[in-house]
Amino acid sequence: MNIFWNTSLIALSVIVAVAGSFTALAHAARMRHAQGSTSIAWMVSGGITLGMAIWSMHFVGMLAFHLPIPLSYDLPLTLLSAVPAMAAALLGFYVLRTPAVSNTRIFLAGLFMGAGISSMHYIGMAALKMSPAITYNPGIYALSIFIAIAASWIALLMMFRGEQIKLPEYVRFALGSLVMGLAISGMHYTSMQGVTISPGSVCMGGAVHIDSPALAIIVSLVSLLWFGGGILAASFDQRLARHNALALSQLQHLHSTLEKSANDAAASMLHDLSESEKKMRSVVEGALDCIVMMDEKGSLVEFNPAAERTFGYKREEVIGRNFADVIIPFASRKAHREGFERFGKTGQSTMLGKRIELNAMHANGREFPVELAITAFDWTGSRMMVGFLRDITERKKAEFEINNLAFYDPLTKLPNRRLLRERLESMLDMEVAYKTYSAILFIDLDNFKTLNDTRGHDIGDLLLMEVAERLKSCVRSEDTVARLGGDEFVVILEYLSGDIEQATIQAEVVGEKVRKVLGQPYLIQDFDHYSTPSIGISMFHSQEMTVDELLKRADTAMYQAKQAGRNTLRFFDPAMQAELEARAALEDDLRFALESGQLKLLLQMQVNELNQIIGAEALIRWEHPEQGLIYPSQFVPFAEESLLILPIGQWVLETACAQLMEWQNNPVTQDLSLAINVSARQFRQANFVEQIQSTLAKFDISPHKLKLELTESLVFDNIADSIRKMRELRAIGINFAMDDFGTGYASLIYLKSLPLSQIKIDRSFVRDIAVDRDDEIIVQTIISMAHNLGLEVIAEGVETVAQLEFLRKSGCKAFQGHLFSKPVSQAEFNKLISQSVNSNDRFPSITYSPLALWT
Template sequence: MSALDEPQMPAGGDTHIADAHVDGAPALSLELLLQNLPGAAYRCLNDGVWTMEFVSDGIEKLCGYPPAAFMARPGIPFASVIVPEDRIAVERGIALAIEEHRAFQLTYRIRCANGAIKWICEQGSVAASGKVLEGLLFDFTRVRNADMLVHEQASYLQRARDGIVAIDINSRITYWNNGAERLYGWNAAEVRGRKFSELLCGNLPAYHAACEATLSNGEWSGELAHVRRDGVAIETDTRWTLIEADEALGAPQKILVISTDISERKHSEAKIYHLAFFDALTDLPNRASLLDHLRRALLGSARTRKCGALMFCDLDNFKYLNDSQGHAAGDMLLQAVARRLEHCVREADMVARLGGDEFVILIQPVEDTREGAATQAETVAAKVVAAMAAPFQLAEMSYSVSVSVGVTTMCGTVDTVESTLRQADAAMYEAKACGRNTYRFHDPAAQAAWSARAELENAMRRALRDDEFVLHYQPQLDRSTRVIGAEALLRWRLPDGKLLYPAEFIHAAEESGLIIEMGRWVLRTACAELARWQRYPDTAGLTLSVNVSASQFIEPDFVPMLQQIFEQTGVQPSGLKLELTESLVVSDFTQTARTMGMLKQRGISFSLDDFGTGYSSLAYLRKLPLDQLKIDQSFMRDVLTDQNDASIVRSIIALGDSLGLQVIAEGVETPGQRQFLSDAGCFIYQGFLYQHALSAEHFTQYARMVH
């Protein structure tokens, strides 16, 4: 506060202290009055140093100097006790009062006799044409300090980052800090007296609930949506505190509202939630979200006894699009499929993406019976199948896709999350088995088959982990009955000693994708065995044929994987023969030919397995680097009794001869079959006529014996 600040104290009059008297009262009464003043009365010259002509005894309590010290000649000029920094302001204040012919009121600092600083409030008037000043001096230090404290505390509120607002019980704003101005956009002058509820609150019921809770409990805290001056809604973390009325100060009851902007935090939380529960590609709910909604649906179903349904939707042959057109095209298709699926369901139902090309539809439990739920689900399933029938426009390409849909009804009193998912998945596989592009409801028999397949897959994983698979070797002989090589055949020896043949598990391995890991194991084991043969002169010339699945052969790392096996085992690749199926050749001729060419350069030879059972074509026989055709045992079985089979076998042998390819027959079981083959020009044989598949140790013994 400067020397010109004017605290509210009684204004001074024009009374001349030296001449003051009360009619009929003794002079002693005036002296007593002056002694009891909470300060000092004075009369001084306006001579620039304010020489005192009179000052009451209270001056000594005020500044530590007795009155005589000021009134002596020469005495202490009053100006000398005023802090130098405040003197100019005092002079200006008095000069302005003289100019305006009025009393004056000044505050300034003095230095006391003991060196202490005090604030003084001087209230005076000008007499004798401005030559004399007279008035009262009061100790203003306590009031000044209290005022400074109030100002300091008020500045804290103004500097707070939070919006701090005080409202009366009628919601009218009585205080608005700078933080509120930054948060909401209005300044204090614009909002004072306006209703907080009408100015900021977009959700009036939430505002009224907070207000009632504050009046009842004395406080409330929570999140409220407020509206800024520019119309933007912001989320705030708000704390309301009831300030009770103060009758002594005449202050009415108010509510103090402190609000923190949490819009950015809420946005980040929403973003994190979206990342956790929504699929980034299709923006559909993901697996975690589906499981949560399915659990909630089943809990609600258990309470209401209502029934719903779950549908698994799997795109047919989606992998072909990814492989042929690239992942960008596949992603576009998945996004388009997601949008079509959303149009097939009611608003309350849910479409989610589990991953890959697998989508799930949750039909909320609202039907009284499973039959009603099944009817509703069938309607949706038919719409899904029909929706996929129209071609999709993927950039410049039009692409058609079908879908297999598995449906199961659910009721929370019986079903669980796990059982519902399992049943819908099994139904989906049943739809695929029925020709795809259709839907099927869960069937207990199909469920049993699905469970058996799942159990088989788990057992195969265990077998790979625990080395339960073994290779047996079936000899291949020439016309001189000399062993020239073998075919590696996979067997699975169960922990109880039972031996399983590929027909019992290979199909499941291919469907589950385990065939890739299984194929690596077969190649690694076969190459290690071939490397052992190559270390001994009497078996060094043997070849080893290994069947390679189509899915394994088209793996991008197939060639590097084989090269790594060659380096680890030390095998000479010239002794290895890979047997490929016709289906592999036909499905992706270009990639197959490229891979075969790279392996051919490393010395590997190739045999076309089961020739004649697939889509045989002279075109690919001429273009592929094949070394051998293998007559399937299905033709050999009736070659002596069925003229068609006999003709096919002769044609295969003749074809191989004309193309310069070696021909081998498998499934040779009788001397008559061997003689037929020999007469037709086939001189390499494999079958029970000579030997079953043998363990590695027994094959080596057999090969040396008939070498």
Template sequence: MKLLPKLSLFVFILVASTALIAIFVSINTIRSINYDLNIQLIEKDLNNVHHFITDKYSALKKHDLHHVKNYYQKAIADTQAILSTTELINKGYLVILSESGQEIVNSSLDDGKSDKDLMDSKYLVSIQQSMTETAFSQADIKNSIKISELSHINRVVFYKKIPEWDLGLFIVLENDELYSRLNDYINNITIKFIIVLLMALLAGFLFSRYLVTRIRVALKQIHHVQNDEMNARIKNIQANDEISELNSGLNQMTEIIADKIRKQTQSEKEITKSKIALQEQHALLSAFISAMPELAFIFDETGEYIEIFGSNLKLLCAKKEDLLGKKLTSFMPELIAKQIMKTIDTTLKTHQPQVLDYNMEINGTNTYFQGHTAVLDFEHKTSPDLGLVILIAHDITEQVLAQKQAYKLSLYDILTELPNRRFLMERLDQEIARAKRHEQSGALLFIDLDNFKIINDNFGHLIGDLLLIEVAKRLTQQLRKEDIAFRLGGDEFVILLSNLDNNILTASIKAQTIAQKILEIIQETYILKDIKHHISCSIGVVLFPENECDSQDLIKYADIAMYKAKDEGKNSVKVYTSHMQALLEKHLQLQNDLRIAIKQSDLTIHLQPQYDHNGLIVSAEALVRWEHPDKGFIPPGEFIAIAEESGLIHALGRSVIILVLETLQKLLKQKVSSSFKRIAINVSPWQIGQKDFVTEMEALLEKYQIPASYLDIEITEQTLIGNFSVFAKKMEQMQNMGFYFSIDDFGTGYSSLSYLKSLPVNMLKIDRSFIEELTKNKNNDAIVDTIIVMARHLGLEVLAEGVETKVQLDFLKQHDCHFYQGYYFSKPLLIDDFINVLSNQAAANQ
């Protein structure tokens, strides 16, 4: 049964019970009150009767009982009159008995009854018997009234003793008579109480219904909340009682719950969104961790493997399942395990990330790792020294090997695999210190290849590199075990000779002997890509530690000695002396001055005439001249060598060509001689080896409007060494443009005479060294004659250089040499002087 019906039933039972109790209490109370009231009235009546009789018949003696009876009628009448006023007792009997129980008076109290209606004798006997036994025996002399209920005769007896007469006054009433009015009153009261009860029950029922209805409204609101109907509210709350407060509280509670549900829903949405994002991040992180090439380990403070992540599990020292739950000391080498444990301990104590590098053998390969640690901090840690540490191990094997390779590359030359300058500097300092400590002399050989740039420019860097590799091999093959060959860069090499001797002179001899052997092996033929090449070198030697200097100074001194060897004709060995420093400084200063002279166009050209067998000037050779503002005239052999070494030869050669073209403009404009054909220009191997040399020459001819046939390009046999095919192609291309080609200093080079039939050459110029020895040396004469005959058979013209005597000229004419040049005819002339000579020649021949 629900609470509300129970409440209604409870109210109903409560009201009914209350009413019944009230009726019962009221009836008993009324009964008691009415009973007491009747008793009091009867007592009053008895007293009245007693006083009336006493007062009225006080003169009578007690033995004058017959007088009492005589006055009976009058006493009864008076008594009835008195009793009738009470309206309470009018249904009983008045009896007077003597002390012995003798009936004296027996009369009805109802004035409507006669004497015949006296009390039944059976009742009188019972009263007499009872009174004799109880009333009279128990009555005191006080004028109190006694009551005795004779239940067996259904009578109630009221009696009072009259002591002065020894009589007893009795009023006998029937029970029904005594309580008749009371019962009527009780019945009346009962009916009224029943009506009140019914009204109370109805009121209780209606009140309970009212309460139930209002409570059901609250219950309905609670059901709405239970069913998540948060928009429902209790309306029309107007009363100001507890239920209204309850309903208002329910509305407030519903609003609070609705607000919390809204917030909870929003929170759940956010949580759901966060969960989704977290799941996505977790999936991404899991994929990342699984795919990352690194290994991630989680260790506890004891070094136990808690978890292992990463895709490159092949780098583990054992299987993952074998490692988990075990300590790293069980699997790793002792030293590495101690190193990692120390790092874990430091990480936990400092809460700072740590880095460690270690390497160990994995699958037979030495693998390098770099580990980064961090603390996995949790709130439930009981001690700062306890906890978990994550270690991310990067496989840096490739990086380490690359660093080692880089270090090697930093110490070794990539091309030749010889130690480089950095290695030399480190080793040289050690060797100087060791030589001082053991009093042993050593030496440094600085080697520079002669004319290497010609090969590099004309055959390309591939051939040049192959040549350098071969030179490196030859150098290392000639060294002792304790000696080291280095490549400084380009075509420069250094050889460090250790422990030569404790005697400085002996050490110097040994160093020069080794240097001479190197000269010999470097000059041997190189076959590169099926082509023969030749090269020489210049070597500077410096001894240590007698020269109190460091490694930088030693290299500088050896370099100075090497340049001295080049200045003296190359392909030689020079030992450093102190005066070489001044020569080097002079050399460097001159190099800088030459750069300025070329830039400021301070160079000039002189023209040395070239004659035919008729003595006419048919051409001239352009000779560059440099008048230094402080040092005066600088010989061409000196500054041209500097230009070649410093790379200024290209700028120098271009300047000379421009000067020649400007000179030709003047000559052609003045038309000084119809016999004049061309000006010869000596072109260096570096210059003609340039890729754009042909294009550049063509552009210059176009700029100055000079026909190519007015230029005679002189090349040396040395230029053709190893560069034949390259130069032959360029020469053929330029000859087709109209250029004239001559081989200068013919007979002094190493080229095969077979080149002559393949090259687009127009003239051979016999070197002055052969002309100087004419008529003095038969072999020399034979060589000159052979050159002239060979040129005739090849269809080439021949010019003799350095003709200075008539004897030389006569020999040349006898052997049909075509052209002559030398001081016998003319020294090199200024341009204006050369023009004047041509003008005079033209005037003389008119």
């Protein structure tokens, strides 16, 4: 049977297919750009649109198909034919929803869509019920299906792989839509070419009769309107998507900027944190102090290298272990754990913010002192504690040594003066409560200086150490034995009887025990030594006196024991104390006298056998504002002891040199000499010779006019040193006189070695020469010996003419005494010189009378 075609409707069907394909592919593109329910909506819309495009194209294409007989279609089957097209399109689009579309997925989608196109076509053809039935050419049948699948696949490739051949998106859409539309229409019209309808066939369809071009146009218009609406919707969505994409892009850019900034800030913070952690780690690891960190249960979470060195553990050995089990000694662990439990419950600890000292334990079990400071802080929601520990073993040793140096004598290890005073002060406070007497024994070793001078200080130190041990053996454990210095010791006897008489007896018993024990022989190195003590005892009770007063009383009592012949003990005597206090007051006055000009230098003339004044002796006097004139015998001894004799001696020397300088400038007195007495301490100064030389140079006087008078005891105490100094001064012209000759223990062997110019006969021999035969012989012997040694002789204390005549007959040629003049001031002496001037004599002459002496 012949088939006729309406070419206009054929063209319209192709347009419908292309337009529908474009719309469906546009929906597919929106599907891929959307997410969630929106993506599903676009997928369903695209599937339905593509199904309608296939169905509409088939519907219009069938209207373009004409046979010589009337045609009608089965309506349910015609409508049903749209279902496989839509289902295949939905399935294809579903396959293409994934973000990454592989070639396999594109092929499967093309396969589904081609199958849908083919299914829809042949189901639609089945709605045309012909009798006999329509037959198909198998080759063309297969070709039609192939065209549907291949064209669909090519269309999808164009859509999803078009960017690989650098095609713009709208070109890819147009080409894809064209290929997809040709696939739909090509499959339809290829299939129709293989249709065979037998002549005489009759259409057996239902009542639906489709044979109007107007209907084709209506269907096409409806479809195109649908497609147009879909395209507009897709375009609007795309524009909205572009707007959203732009906004999203801006947000993403802002987000990216903020993220970059945040990342940079985070990176900077991480870097800072890393650097801070490195610095903190460096500080922790480089710290000299031990740093340990504990959690609220006391488990260690940090243990720095200093802690490893101090406690003998490796860090990995102790992390996680309890702090108490690692560092705290066994005896203290219970208290430590209780403190941590209290801290865990209350967040408070009595150890926070304090530096405490306690014992720690080394890994080997050795305990040693440490200083500990603990702080607490919150870290990751937990309460942490950090302990800073320092080994103070060396500091404790140093403190112990400092304490010993401060309070103990380094030689004997006995308490020193400072600790003794502290204990005495404490006792004086406590005596009020105890109502008992105590005693203080002041002990001085007799002739200790002799041992030092003859055997050396090392031997003296050995004796002092032995004395300390013997003293400790004589007293109770509660008593105190201390060393004040030198060879002076103090014993404090505490808690004696409440009755003064009984307490005194108890103190005397201990004192006698000490005297006997210390008096026993000492074996020092390789020789025996005998030493005795002088002991002074002072009883005391409550706060009736100060520590200084108490020590002064005991020292006074010891001085009384010395006065009593040594190797004895004496209790404090108030009369002796008063005498010593007066002596001390006089010493203070003497110090002031030197500064205020109360000391005076008097001159007593010396004459020769012709009654000519040849010089004078300078004699010091103290004009006390309250006590009047004080003689040297009353103040020189304690001036020697207090070393005030040194400035006094220098004052005498300078005053004498000033007088010689005055005499030297006067023709009448230029030949006079002046003698001054030199004390032992002054002469023993290492720079004594230099002092004399500098003083002579200061006043620019002739050295031979100055005469230094030395006593026998001074010279022979250290004969070698005396000879050396005397020769040095004699070499520059200084003259020496041996004062008080005959009263000491001068050795004739050394006497001839001394560079003396004069011997002075002591007044004790001169006084009785007129009545005592022994004194006459002594004086004559001294004069004869001096002449034989080539020395001048001067006699002092000449008060009578008889004494003078005897001395002259015995060969003495120089005299000094009240017969000629008493000691007078320098002004009075110079006046006497002026009155006695005889122009014919070298020296001023004097006249004397037994009844009228010079005053």
